Amino acid sequence: MKIKIYAVLASILLSACGSGDKNKNNSANTQYFSQVQAVGYVYQQANGNRLLEGQSDLQSLSPVTIDLPANIVWLNSVASDNESIWSVMLDNGNIKAFQVSSTNAKEISISPNHSDTIVQPTLVLTQQQQVLIANVFADASPYSSPVIVDKENGVRAYVATNGDLVLKSTNQEQRLSLNALNYSRVLIDEQKRLLVLSQPTLSYNHQVLGQAHQNAARISLVQTEPNLEVIRHININTPDVIEGNPLIWVDVDEDGDREIITTLSNINQGARIQVYNEDGSVYAQSTAINLSYRWRHQIAVGPFKNASEISLASVYIPHLGPVAEFFRLDDQSMSIENSGSITHSSHLSISLNVDKTLAGDFDNDGKLELVLVERNQQRQLGMYEYNDGGISLDWSLDLAGTVSSNLSAVRLNNNQLALGVGVGKQLQVWHP
Ligand SMILES: [Ca+2]
Ligand SMILES: [Ca+2]
Known part of the structure; x- marks a missing residue:
């Protein structure tokens, strides 16, 4: 695999670091940073698992509501002691940030504060309290978020528009000609290895992210140290393809090795959940589903049923007739309990936003809720729990408007959870 290393004039690039006061008609510049304190991804965790640890009682809280001049497309959050910082990417390209507490919200500076293209942001808070968008604006795909590989030195990895996987720091750039999908998430583990979808394919004509976004025929496992290099490709054999981008890369059976959770689809059978070992064998x-053009949306891995069992929460046919599914993963059985049809869903229409859902304990009862959006009006969040008889709607939160962004949640330093969502021109945050 070809690796190109470019020396970059760090002094020139550092001088381009934004102050937050950039002329908003200019394209945003890529910023360099170091000493990262916290990172906020639209998909919550850098392993793709949309699960929050910690707990809170959101039902006892009134949401903090923030008015904005345009619709919120993407929402990111990080903790700042027992308060939190929220950034919004608006549909006019403006980017704003707010420091939020249980009773108050104040706008704070963020850099850049505008992007000519709507990007899927990664929010960074540095130890010097700078609030930054970590995206690379020169050649990165706007449909993919950069991942922070090295917090101390601000090294990040991203998917370029030409399909390269790029590792970038202030003074060095390494590129891998990976044929990565432009919407692929870049996941990372504790060994700084990356997981990326690659090898676009048109062999199955059903794209849940949008017609412009082909499916993937390959998963690539990549090392970043000592050099950016492919460890292994896991090839998906026809007629199967990987449909959608919410890969999850966690150790489901606690044997020390991570498993890779995918949604595979084909024209004959529709979607199934397939879990791989890192060596490419099937776990x-x-x-x-046994119906073509029907998808499953894999969301989060955690102890949904009880503390001693690990399950995958997934939504079956999220667009047409959603069913919440919990697959047992830790014993490889994939045994399943269905709820029957539910009135909320995780992916409300064909779009790149697969993040209108997450999981955590939001009512302080020690059990996880799967958070979904009401399907018709999209003005309510439903909290679904795994019960002995199946899955039920436990409680709900009414919203001030129609959901327009991903859901975002953050664990504060006191272990409490805050939850936020963009509803058109308003940001609502339930903050303990
Ligand atoms: Ca394992
Ligand atoms: Ca709970």
Whole structure:
């Protein structure tokens, strides 16, 4: 695999670091940073798992509501002691940030504060309290978020528009000609290895992210140290493809090795959940839907049923007739309990926003809730719990408007959870 290393004139690039006062008609510049304190991804965790640790009682809180001049497309959050910082990417390209507490919200500076293209942001808070968007604006795909590889030195990895996977720091750039999908998430583990979708394919004509976004025929496992290099490609054999981008890369059976959770689809059977070992062998797989053009949306891995069992929460056919599914993962059985149809869903329409859902304990009862959006009006969040008889709507939060962004949640330093969502021109945050 070809690696190109470019020396970059760090002094020139550092001088381009934004002050937050940039002329908003100019394209945003890529910023260099170091000593990262906290990172906020639209998909919550850098391993793709949309699960929050910690707990809070959101039902006892009134939301803090912030008015904005345009609709919120993407929402990111990080903790700042027992308060939190929220950034919004608006549909006019403006980017704003707010420091939020249980009773108050104040606007704070963020850099850049405008992007000519709507990007999927990664929010960074440095130890010097700078609030930054970590995206690379020169050649990065706007449909993918950069991941922070090295917090101390601000090294990040991203998918370029030409399909390269790029590792970038202030004074060095390494590129891998990976044929990565432009919407692929870049996941990372504790060894600074990356997981990326690659090898676009048109072999199955059903794209849940939008017609312009092909499916993937390959998962690439990549090392970043000592050099950016492919460890292994896991090839998906026809007629199967990987449909959608919410890969999850966690150790589901606590044997020390991570598993890779994917949604595979084909024209004959629709979608199934397939879990790979890192060597490319199959760890477990679910049964298929057995209807073509029907998708499953894998969301979060955690102890949904009880503390001693690890399950995957997924939504079956999220657009047409959603069913919440919990697959047992830790014993490889993929045994499943269905709720029957539910009135909320995780992916409300064909779009790149697969993040209108997450999981955590938001009512302080020690059990996880799967948070979904009401399907018709999209003005309510539903909190679904795994019960002995199946899955039920436990409680809900009414919203001030229609959901327009991803859901975002953050664990504060006191272990409490805050939850936020963009509803058109308003940001609502339930903050303990
Ligand atoms: Ca494992
Ligand atoms: Ca709970």
